[in-house]
Amino acid sequence: MASITLNALAHTYTDNPTKPEDYAIREMTHVWEQGGAFALLGPSGCGKSTLLNIISGLLEPSDGEVLFDGKRVNELKPEERNIAQVFQFPVVYDTMTVFDNLAFPLRNIGVPEYKVKSKVYEVAEILELSDQLTRKAKGLSADQKQKVSMGRGLVRDDVSAILFDEPLTVIDPQLKWKLRRKLKQIHEQFNITMVYVTHDQLEASTFADKIAVMYNGQIVQFGTPRELFENPAHTFVGYFIGSPGMNFFDAELKSQGDQKAALMFGDHEISVSDAMLTRLHAMGADKVTMGIRPEFVHVWDGKNNDAFPVDVDYVEDLGTYKILSFLFNGQVMKARLSEDQKVPSGQIYVSFPEQWTKVYVDDYLIDIADQAAVNDTVEETDHAN
Amino acid sequence: MQTKVENNKAWFLVLPVFLIVAFSAIIPLMTVVNYSVQDIFDPYTRYFVGTEWFKQVMLDSRLHEALLRQFLYSFTILAIEVPLGICVALMMPTKGRGASLSLILVAIPLLIPWNVVGTIWQIFGRADIGLFGAFMSGIGVDYNYASDPTDAWLTVVLMDVWHWTPLVALLCYSGLRAIPEVYYQAARIDQASRWAVFRYIQLPKLTNVLIIGVLLRFMDSFMIYTEPFVLTGGGPGSSTTFLSQSLVQQAIGQFDLGPAAAFSLVYFLIILLVCWVFYTTIMNMQKDK
Ligand SMILES: Nc1ncnc2c1ncn2[C@@H]1O[C@H](COP(=O)(O)OP(=O)(O)O)[C@@H](O)[C@H]1O
Ligand SMILES: [Mg+2]
Numbered sequence: 001m002a003s004i005t006l007n008a009l010a011h012t013y014t015d016n017p018t019k020p021e022d023y024a025i026r027e028m029t030h031v032w033e034q035g036g037a038f039a040l041l042g043p044s045g046c047g048k049s050t051l052l053n054i055i056s057g058l059l060e061p062s063d064g065e066v067l068f069d070g071k072r073v074n075e076l077k078p079e080e081r082n083i084a085q086v087f088q089f090p091v092v093y094d095t096m097t098v099f100d101n102l103a104f105p106l107r108n109i110g111v112p113e114y115k116v117k118s119k120v121y122e123v124a125e126i127l128e129l130s131d132q133l134t135r136k137a138k139g140l141s142a143d144q145k146q147k148v149s150m151g152r153g154l155v156r157d158d159v160s161a162i163l164f165d166e167p168l169t170v171i172d173p174q175l176k177w178k179l180r181r182k183l184k185q186i187h188e189q190f191n192i193t194m195v196y197v198t199h200d201q202l203e204a205s206t207f208a209d210k211i212a213v214m215y216n217g218q219i220v221q222f223g224t225p226r227e228l229f230e231n232p233a234h235t236f237v238g239y240f241i242g243s244p245g246m247n248f249f250d251a252e253l254k255s256q257g258d259q260k261a262a263l264m265f266g267d268h269e270i271s272v273s274d275a276m277l278t279r280l281h282a283m284g285a286d287k288v289t290m291g292i293r294p295e296f297v298h299v300w301d302g303k304n305n306d307a308f309p310v311d312v313d314y315v316e317d318l319g320t321y322k323i324l325s326f327l328f329n330g331q332v333m334k335a336r337l338s339e340d341q342k343v344p345s346g347q348i349y350v351s352f353p354e355q356w357t358k359v360y361v362d363d364y365l366i367d368i369a370d371q372a373a374v375n376d377t378v379e380e381t382d383h384a385n
Numbered sequence: 386m387q388t389k390v391e392n393n394k395a396w397f398l399v400l401p402v403f404l405i406v407a408f409s410a411i412i413p414l415m416t417v418v419n420y421s422v423q424d425i426f427d428p429y430t431r432y433f434v435g436t437e438w439f440k441q442v443m444l445d446s447r448l449h450e451a452l453l454r455q456f457l458y459s460f461t462i463l464a465i466e467v468p469l470g471i472c473v474a475l476m477m478p479t480k481g482r483g484a485s486l487s488l489i490l491v492a493i494p495l496l497i498p499w500n501v502v503g504t505i506w507q508i509f510g511r512a513d514i515g516l517f518g519a520f521m522s523g524i525g526v527d528y529n530y531a532s533d534p535t536d537a538w539l540t541v542v543l544m545d546v547w548h549w550t551p552l553v554a555l556l557c558y559s560g561l562r563a564i565p566e567v568y569y570q571a572a573r574i575d576q577a578s579r580w581a582v583f584r585y586i587q588l589p590k591l592t593n594v595l596i597i598g599v600l601l602r603f604m605d606s607f608m609i610y611t612e613p614f615v616l617t618g619g620g621p622g623s624s625t626t627f628l629s630q631s632l633v634q635q636a637i638g639q640f641d642l643g644p645a646a647a648f649s650l651v652y653f654l655i656i657l658l659v660c661w662v663f664y665t666t667i668m669n670m671q672k673d674k
Contacts, residue, residue: 053570056574058570058573058574077573078570078573079573079574079576084574085570085571085574087567087570087571089567091567091568091571093585093586094589095589096585104575104577104581104585105574105575108575108581109576149571152571153574
């Protein structure tokens with residue numbers, strides 16, 4: 001059991017990297033605290049497997065350090081790092097029985113046979129493989145093979161961490177759900193650091209306490225599912241988490257004469273806090289991206305002069321809720337309607353609550369919470385002058 | 386209920402295969418069968434002799450010796466070429482220029498015609514002008530494949546190993562390349578030893594190519610003719626006279642076509658039997674218990 005620190009880590013598969021796109025992992029510093037259940041979430045090709053392989057030592061990073069409990073392990077081979085990893089597609093030793101497969105990692109490190117036995121039985125019990133133990137692994141079905149692969153990752157309970165690389169890809173949905181629960185139970189029981197790679201947000205949020213969202217070789221946000229939902233730190237998080245994802249639109253910071261500046265989406269002013277406006281002004285950012293989740297768009301039942309008039313495009317009924325698509329200033333946006341809300345048509349009125357309207361510059365969130373801190377320092381320096 | 390039309394049209398689909406097999410195997414073989422049960426003097430004078438030739442062949446002690454020698458030879462070269470081929474394949478580089486270069490180097494012996502191989506070794510092994518022969522005398526070994534049966538055997542075996550280990554090596558190499566990288570990764574995570582990786586990952590994945598390799602090498606070596614014929618002419622004495630050479634002696638040397646035909650059939654059946662036994666044994670071993 002260990003905490004895993006990635007220090008200024010970067011990795012490229014090319015020999016002469018020249019541009020950021022040449023890097024599968026762009027420089028990142030990140031800590032996975034000891035004992036946590038983490039998910040690493042991101043689209044295919046964003047570098048998740050690369051990152052896992054670097055942690056386990058199968059791959060040597062081009063730059064930066066990997067630390068286990070503060071100790072540099074770059075030079076240690078995977079077999080010396082005492083780490084378990086489960087791969088996307090099942091790997092079993094065909095000629096061995098299921099029992100021998102599960103016992104293999106234990107026997108390799110010289111665990112006495114009576115302990116091997118009890119541990120294998122225990123893990124087989126959890127994964128419901130007890131009645132398969134004497135079978136040759138070769139004849140198993142794909143999901144049974146994957147259970148065996150996972151079992152080999154779980155038999156050693158003294159490992160620094162267990163890394164799962166999309167382990168449930170080949171498993172059917174019902175069993176998937178069950179196995180994820182099992183993993184969670186095992187985590188609670190043994191308190192081993194677990195990193196679970198997936199491209200499925202639901203899978204990530206049911207397994208993990210904290211999710212790292214990865215995009216283009218970078219971890220763009222690390223937080224609880226709720227934080228990712230309510231306060232996406234990067235436009236990609238807004239887009240990737242939630243279904244449907246966040247609505248985004250481009251707005252401009254305009255000041256008309258002596259009036260104070262405002263964020264304008266076409267002819268409509270989108271209201272944000274004064275602190276935000278001051279901050280944007282200070283940054284010199286006059287073009288921003290704004291985002292609001294469909295869940296937070298307020299749809300008024302009747303005419304409202306403070307709200308924006310928009311045109312209903314269509315309504316999609318998803319059973320317990322409905323997704324309303326509307327045209328605002330020529331752009332399609334979505335709002336989530338609850339079951340009891342009446343289905344609107346024609347021209348309707350929507351508003352964007354200030355609290356849930358996020359502002360992004362160069363894809364990164366402008367966060368007013370740390371804005372306060374920045375303001376303080378700015379004021380202090382002002383006083384000093 | 387659906388009525389099922391029954392006719393024999395399906396046979397037409399089998400016909401091409403039947404014709405191919407007929408021309409490639411059955412008809413030529415029938416000629417041999419024809420000779421094996423008759424005594425034929427000329428196209429118009431022939432007598433049916435029943436199993437006479439077969440009895441004669443079965444009781445021929447020279448053939449018994451040749452058969453024994455043949456088995457000994459085939460098993461010796463298999464016992465050397467299979468493990469050696471695997472080792473060579475394991476040592477061949479997998480990436481970059483080294484990979485293509487090693488492939489070419491390993492494949493070279495396979496490209497040399499049989500009789501040339503015999504000639505090469507005939508010269509290579511001579512103590513006066515051959516590198517190998519000179520080397521052996523140089524280190525004080527009294528080596529002469531033309532007069533000493535042990536030396537003759539050693540040379541014939543060595544020649545075959547040199548000529549055909551590359552085949553086993555190339556087969557294994559392709560088998561090894563087909564193993565996905567993730568198996569090796571999983572083995573490292575499981576802290577498997579080098580031996581365990583070989584035993585539980587590489588060897589199981591090589592089984593199929595090895596079956597092909599062993600069958601090919603067995604059949605080929607069991608029918609070996611040209612190389613020992615060129616190298617030693619079957620001697621000294623008859624120490625390197627293998628089955629096919631005995632057959633040729635009988636058929637062409639003595640023109641005993643009847644016994645030779647009977648002999649060919651027995652020969653063919655032995656090869657078929659050994660291959661079948663080998664194949665079914667391996668297949669049964671692989672079955673899920
Ligand atoms: N062995 C490799 N050689 C070269 N490029 C690779 C290799 N493995 C992955 N990549 C590249 O690195 C990027 C990240 O890949 P990967 O880590 O497998 O992503 P993910 O697991 O998130 O799908 C991809 O662009 C991929 O093409
Ligand atoms: Mg991957």
